[in-house]
Amino acid sequence: MSLLVVGSMAFDALETPFGKTDKIIGGAATYAALSASYFVNPVNVVSVVGGDFDQEHIRLMHQRGIDTEGVQVKENEKSFFWSGRYFNDMNSRETLVTELNVLADFDPVVPESYQNCEILMLGNLAPQVQRTVIERLNKRPKLIIMDTMNFWMDIALEELKQTIGLVDVLSINDEEARQLSGEYSLVKAAKKIMALGSKFLIIKKGEHGALLFNEEKVFFAPALPLEEVFDPTGAGDTFAGGFAGYLARTGDVSFDNMKRAVINGSALASFCVEKFGTERIINLSSSEIEARVQQFVNLVAFDTVL
Amino acid sequence: MSLLVVGSMAFDALETPFGKTDKIIGGAATYAALSASYFVNPVNVVSVVGGDFDQEHIRLMHQRGIDTEGVQVKENEKSFFWSGRYFNDMNSRETLVTELNVLADFDPVVPESYQNCEILMLGNLAPQVQRTVIERLNKRPKLIIMDTMNFWMDIALEELKQTIGLVDVLSINDEEARQLSGEYSLVKAAKKIMALGSKFLIIKKGEHGALLFNEEKVFFAPALPLEEVFDPTGAGDTFAGGFAGYLARTGDVSFDNMKRAVINGSALASFCVEKFGTERIINLSSSEIEARVQQFVNLVAFDTVL
Numbered sequence: 001m002s003l004l005v006v007g008s009m010a011f012d013a014l015e016t017p018f019g020k021t022d023k024i025i026g027g028a029a030t031y032a033a034l035s036a037s038y039f040v041n042p043v044n045v046v047s048v049v050g051g052d053f054d055q056e057h058i059r060l061m062h063q064r065g066i067d068t069e070g071v072q073v074k075e076n077e078k079s080f081f082w083s084g085r086y087f088n089d090m091n092s093r094e095t096l097v098t099e100l101n102v103l104a105d106f107d108p109v110v111p112e113s114y115q116n117c118e119i120l121m122l123g124n125l126a127p128q129v130q131r132t133v134i135e136r137l138n139k140r141p142k143l144i145i146m147d148t149m150n151f152w153m154d155i156a157l158e159e160l161k162q163t164i165g166l167v168d169v170l171s172i173n174d175e176e177a178r179q180l181s182g183e184y185s186l187v188k189a190a191k192k193i194m195a196l197g198s199k200f201l202i203i204k205k206g207e208h209g210a211l212l213f214n215e216e217k218v219f220f221a222p223a224l225p226l227e228e229v230f231d232p233t234g235a236g237d238t239f240a241g242g243f244a245g246y247l248a249r250t251g252d253v254s255f256d257n258m259k260r261a262v263i264n265g266s267a268l269a270s271f272c273v274e275k276f277g278t279e280r281i282i283n284l285s286s287s288e289i290e291a292r293v294q295q296f297v298n299l300v301a302f303d304t305v306l
Numbered sequence: 307m308s309l310l311v312v313g314s315m316a317f318d319a320l321e322t323p324f325g326k327t328d329k330i331i332g333g334a335a336t337y338a339a340l341s342a343s344y345f346v347n348p349v350n351v352v353s354v355v356g357g358d359f360d361q362e363h364i365r366l367m368h369q370r371g372i373d374t375e376g377v378q379v380k381e382n383e384k385s386f387f388w389s390g391r392y393f394n395d396m397n398s399r400e401t402l403v404t405e406l407n408v409l410a411d412f413d414p415v416v417p418e419s420y421q422n423c424e425i426l427m428l429g430n431l432a433p434q435v436q437r438t439v440i441e442r443l444n445k446r447p448k449l450i451i452m453d454t455m456n457f458w459m460d461i462a463l464e465e466l467k468q469t470i471g472l473v474d475v476l477s478i479n480d481e482e483a484r485q486l487s488g489e490y491s492l493v494k495a496a497k498k499i500m501a502l503g504s505k506f507l508i509i510k511k512g513e514h515g516a517l518l519f520n521e522e523k524v525f526f527a528p529a530l531p532l533e534e535v536f537d538p539t540g541a542g543d544t545f546a547g548g549f550a551g552y553l554a555r556t557g558d559v560s561f562d563n564m565k566r567a568v569i570n571g572s573a574l575a576s577f578c579v580e581k582f583g584t585e586r587i588i589n590l591s592s593s594e595i596e597a598r599v600q601q602f603v604n605l606v607a608f609d610t611v612l
Contacts (some may be wrong), residue, residue: 259608
């Protein structure tokens with residue numbers, strides 16, 4: 001199935017207990033497209049950058065089979081910039097700088113060659129921008145996957161709920177699920193959130209894995225116990241991109257296949273956190289990925305002769 | 307294999323967001339023995355209670371095949387009493403009252419009929435008391451499992467480390483693993499803790515499941531996503547009792563069988579939290595337990611054709 005990824009392409013400056021970076025390449029679409037590219041080619045991208053964006057990184061994306069025809073370049077403006085600092089537990093962070101720049105008035109354009117996409121992955125963006133992309137597709141994709149953040153729950157809750165009502169799979173983290181639903185229990189939260197319209201819900205729990213809900217069914221994917229989480233930036237986008245890419249490659253959007261997609265997305269995310277930014281996911285080998293997926297299989301495998 | 311459970315039998319008074327109780331039956335040995343009794347009979351118990359302990363509850367334990375010959379009754383003293391309040395997230399709690407009473411000078415006695423036990427489950431107690439039980443067995447059991455708490459890390463760290471050096475399986479929660487090792491990463495923590503001498507380590511993560519470590523191997527068991535955690539008191543003891551009971555029933559203490567034991571212990575713990583105290587685990591049917599174990603199997607099952 002053809003795949004279209006929508007989201008930010010940006011500069012990030014990161015600080016973790018292990019060190020800090022200058023401006024490096026980040027953004028939801030960057031992580032998601034790189035991750036998806038290990039499963040399907042091409043990965044079409046709709047995004048916007050300024051004249052300052054790194055052309056070398058665009059070339060690396062092309063090498064990975066990512067099509068950037070849908071990436072608008074605003075030569076006289078600056079790319080989106082985010083700077084943040086992670087605390088020792090790596091589960092919490094504070095934002096130091098947010099400069100929207102080109103994202104402030106992003107008007108997404110879907111190239112003609114991207115029409116008829118079968119899977120649409122909406123990375124974190126203003127919910128009204130996410131909805132605009134859906135409206136600008138001539139035909140509804142077979143599957144729409146949406147990622148979002150607590151930020152939009154704070155400032156654009158009604159628009160967020162409207163967009164959730166238009167998608168098939170929503171991907172958020174546990175704190176966001178609690179905020180969106182007002183329920184502490186994730187099982188109760190999932191029911192309330194799916195009632196907004198998305199038939200499938202993924203709740204990401206960081207080092208504690210991820211839950212996939214659909215009607216009364218639930219699947220749990222563990223996170224790989226790692227010696228060190230070096231930099232969690234982009235892990236959620238990498239997860240979502242791997243999930244979408246796996247579904248696109250296999251052409252099967254059933255709940256059973258989504259389980260495998262969650263495992264594959266989790267495997268890609270487990271690489272992402274091993275180095276700063278996109279460094280670890282820019283050049284993975286297929287044997288590395290296969291071995292990592294096998295680690296996930298082994299982690300929860302037990303002979304069920306009870 | 308024969309099973310001996312050692313630990314407190316006590317009164318608890320509990321307060322959760324769902325309500326509060328007067329003094330009800332609690333204690334590590336109570337929960338662990340009840341849980342183990344669904345897998346193996348008899349379950350021998352070494353503990354101590356005061357003259358105030360509930361004889362009706364002793365009768366209920368007998369009905370479940372629990373042998374209480376090793377439970378000393380100090381007629382003129384009072385049973386151990388603990389009172390605590392859980393916060394809204396159910397993961398944190400504060401202690402309101404601790405009255406050691408009969409536990410203050412507990413000198414464990416192992417009846418002759420309990421000698422030659424093959425699996426010893428040491429529930430949470432002062433580490434020097436746990437060690438005394440090991441020393442009072444004529445022959446070292448085939449497997450010694452030990453549960454403990456952060457309390458002993460605060461006040462008796464050296465004695466705790468000595469006792470850990472004598473056991474095969476240590477069961478603690480994630481915060482305790484971090485405190486004991488000084489490492490945030492659970493993988494690093496596990497290595498440091500196993501270096502103290504216990505070959506197997508279980509790290510309980512509450513609603514996030516449990517990890518079983520042995521040398522370089524790791525197994526992850528999920529927790530069942532529940533609509534409501536009503537009262538987490540005793541869940542860790544119930545888990546440990548189910549783990550020990552399953553191993554005793556199957557007579558196999560290999561890593562592969564411990565995986566199944568962790569799943570069975572988790573299943574019993576998932577019942578425990580559904581009601582106050584021991585109420586939910588006093589009278590389970592085997593079909594209920596089988597169905598719950600099957601839910602754990604289904605929760606992580608996916609077809610590995612990738």
